[in-house]
Amino acid sequence: xxxxxxxxxxxxxxxxxxxxxxxxxxxxxxxxxxxxxxxxxxxxxxxxxxxxxxxxxxxxxxxxxxxxxxxxxxxxxxxxxxxxxxxxxxxxxxxxxxxxxxxxxxxxxxxxxxxxxxxxxxxxxxxxxxxxxxxxxxxxxxxxxxxxxxxxxxxxxxxxxxxxxxxxxxxxxxxxxxxxxxxx
Amino acid sequence: xxxxxxxxxxxxxxxxxxxxxxxxxxxxxxxxxxxxxxxxxxxxxxxxxxxxxxxxxxxxxxxxxxxxxxxxxxxxxxxxxxxxxxxxxxxxxxxxxxxxxxxxxxxxxxxxxxxxxxxxxxxxxxxxxxxxxxxxxxxxxxxxxxxxxxxxxxxxxxxxxxxxxxxxxxxxxxxxxxxxxxxxxxxxxxxxxxx
Numbered sequence: 001x002x003x004x005x006x007x008x009x010x011x012x013x014x015x016x017x018x019x020x021x022x023x024x025x026x027x028x029x030x031x032x033x034x035x036x037x038x039x040x041x042x043x044x045x046x047x048x049x050x051x052x053x054x055x056x057x058x059x060x061x062x063x064x065x066x067x068x069x070x071x072x073x074x075x076x077x078x079x080x081x082x083x084x085x086x087x088x089x090x091x092x093x094x095x096x097x098x099x100x101x102x103x104x105x106x107x108x109x110x111x112x113x114x115x116x117x118x119x120x121x122x123x124x125x126x127x128x129x130x131x132x133x134x135x136x137x138x139x140x141x142x143x144x145x146x147x148x149x150x151x152x153x154x155x156x157x158x159x160x161x162x163x164x165x166x167x168x169x170x171x172x173x174x175x176x177x178x179x180x181x182x183x184x
Numbered sequence: 185x186x187x188x189x190x191x192x193x194x195x196x197x198x199x200x201x202x203x204x205x206x207x208x209x210x211x212x213x214x215x216x217x218x219x220x221x222x223x224x225x226x227x228x229x230x231x232x233x234x235x236x237x238x239x240x241x242x243x244x245x246x247x248x249x250x251x252x253x254x255x256x257x258x259x260x261x262x263x264x265x266x267x268x269x270x271x272x273x274x275x276x277x278x279x280x281x282x283x284x285x286x287x288x289x290x291x292x293x294x295x296x297x298x299x300x301x302x303x304x305x306x307x308x309x310x311x312x313x314x315x316x317x318x319x320x321x322x323x324x325x326x327x328x329x330x331x332x333x334x335x336x337x338x339x340x341x342x343x344x345x346x347x348x349x350x351x352x353x354x355x356x357x358x359x360x361x362x363x364x365x366x367x368x369x370x371x372x373x374x375x376x377x378x379x
Contacts, residue, residue, distance in 0.1 A: 008194070034248050093256075094254075
């Protein structure tokens with residue numbers, strides 16, 4: 001009888017451990033987290049505009065007036081620069097790491113000028129740039145990322161249907177390109 | 185003779201069965217801690233950050249949405265009206281009052297799981313701060329109903345339970361600590377049709 005109770009007690013301790021492991025490991029194994037879905041859209045370093053209707057990619061605009069485009073990148077070799085401009089009512093942008101934790105976000109009110117111009121760099125590249133700032137990046141917002149991989153979501157807001165073509169064009173023309181910096 | 189293997193089996197069954205069951209149950213019961221509740225509305229300002237709790241992260245990874253960043257905005261969801269009754273697609277509601285300060289907001293209808301309920305072409309299924317008509321004091325009243333209404337109207341005609349989703353874009357709300365003082369629009373049930 002004692003050994004049965006002992007077996008149950010050890011089982012309950014084991015259950016607690018399994019519970020914690022399942023909760024902590026679940027985000028790695030769902031297979032439908034945002035990072036996996038963004039990567040499934042296609043190659044890196046280009047923006048993919050999301051559709052307004054639910055579709056097999058799993059990603060779509062929840063709100064018809066808030067259009068989103070996503071781009072995934074890898075900056076260990078070269079920084080990535082996000083550029084977008086156009087006549088939209090409002091835009092917002094945010095960057096996430098591979099576990100979908102927010103690393104950076106901003107909107108058009110907090111930018112210099114009206115356009116999106118952001119460069120994502122590694123700490124090492126940042127040091128290099130402090131020594132010799134490339135001319136192209138002088139007006140960019142420089143964001144240092146601790147992890148080299150991630151994705152960025154750019155949103156254009158079209159409050160009225162007449163503004164939708166402009167929002168669509170804003171996202172379609174947005175660049176998410178790798179930037180070669182000359183070693184100084 | 186089979187006593188020891190039976191005990192080991194019992195231990196393993198309790199550990200894996202109990203662990204998996206409690207994890208699944210816990211995930212179903214809660215969508216994470218750190219929610220702020222304002223009347224019928226709730227939001228998770230920390231959901232997209234690294235400081236989200238493990239339950240919220242598990243939900244986040246399972247939903248796979250591209251969430252709004254802190255500088256982008258905050259999403260409020262209502263699953264019940266002011267009296268606490270679940271929102272039904274067969275009832276008519278009035279959403280009235282003001283929103284917290286934001287540069288832009290949208291209001292839309294979703295099912296209980298958060299997937300958008302899309303109205304047939306030609307019917308409005310969403311309103312935003314530009315298209316909503318206001319009274320002279322800046323407050324608004326939006327009717328959510330199956331039959332068209334004068335003024336602000338969103339079509340709602342499904343058999344299932346629904347939720348209302350209010351998305352605030354570029355709002356100081358996301359960063360402020362004193363969420364309790366914010367005004368959220370009130371959700372009042374007008375009436376229901378027979379099922």
